[in-house]
Amino acid sequence: EVQLVESGGILVQPGGSLRLSCAASGFTFSNSWMHWVRQPPGQGLLWVSRINSDGTTTNYADSVKGRFTVSRDNAKNTLYLQMNSLTEDDTAIYYCATAGYYRLDNWGPGTLVTVSS
Amino acid sequence: QSALTQPASVSGSPGQSITISCTGTSSDVGGYNYVSWYQQHPGKAPKLIIHDVTQRPSGISNRFSGSKSGNTASLTISGLQAEDEADYYCSSYTSSITYVFGTGTKVTVL
Numbered sequence: 070e071v072q073l074v075e076s077g078g079i080l081v082q083p084g085g086s087l088r089l090s091c092a093a094s095g096f097t098f099s100n101s102w103m104h105w106v107r108q109p110p111g112q113g114l115l116w117v118s119r120i121n122s123d124g125t126t127t128n129y130a131d132s133v134k135g136r137f138t139v140s141r142d143n144a145k146n147t148l149y150l151q152m153n154s155l156t157e158d159d160t161a162i163y164y165c166a167t168a169g170y171y172r173l174d175n176w177g178p179g180t181l182v183t184v185s186s
Numbered sequence: 187q188s189a190l191t192q193p194a195s196v197s198g199s200p201g202q203s204i205t206i207s208c209t210g211t212s213s214d215v216g217g218y219n220y221v222s223w224y225q226q227h228p229g230k231a232p233k234l235i236i237h238d239v240t241q242r243p244s245g246i247s248n249r250f251s252g253s254k255s256g257n258t259a260s261l262t263i264s265g266l267q268a269e270d271e272a273d274y275y276c277s278s279y280t281s282s283i284t285y286v287f288g289t290g291t292k293v294t295v296l
Binding site for chain 2: 104106113114115116119128129130131164169170171172173174175176177178179
């Protein structure tokens with residue numbers, strides 16, 4: 070069974086940095102492309118980023134380009150999202166998801182990031 | 187990248203059919219057959235219910251069906267059941283090598 074568990078979400082001040090993790094199990098992580106998606110409280114889903122299986126290709130939404138960096142450690146079966154220069158607009162639940170063929174197959178339960186002074 | 191446009195809410199009685207629209211542009215919905223639909227119950231993670239416009243993942247009820255015409259995709263739920271009450275989001279691959287989600291539709295079972 071595919072399992073994804075996000076962690077690292079906390080309360081952080083504007084301008085701060087944070088690294089989220091997504092621990093994967095139940096599938097061959099090193100063969101899988103992965104996504105990050107976020108959802109501000111009470112709002113809709115927003116795609117954030119995608120990374121290919123070996124970490125050499127990444128894509129980002131315009132809203133986070135230059136501030137967020139997605140990476141992975143296939144030896145640890147873990148996906149990361151480094152978030153810098155955070156603003157209150159980045160407050161959201163952050164989900165990791167496995168990438169099927171142009172779709173998001175399996176999702177973790179999410180981790181809440183709150184940016185506030 | 188602007189969000190795809192969905193109606194804010196759709197409602198129906200048990201047993202009825204409802205359809206949710208998802209309107210984009212030729213750079214996303216109209217340009218690719220890579221439209222997916224996700225169901226999200228309150229406090230839960232989204233769940234894939236339709237991919238590649240019309241395809242259902244294993245285990246998804248055949249009461250859910252998808253279609254597309256031009257820049258607009260649609261999700262139809264037939265034989266509406268109480269458990270179908272949830273938020274629904276469409277998504278599409280885009281020409282910018284990114285993904286875009288719809289604004290979301292709250293389905294209410296009367």
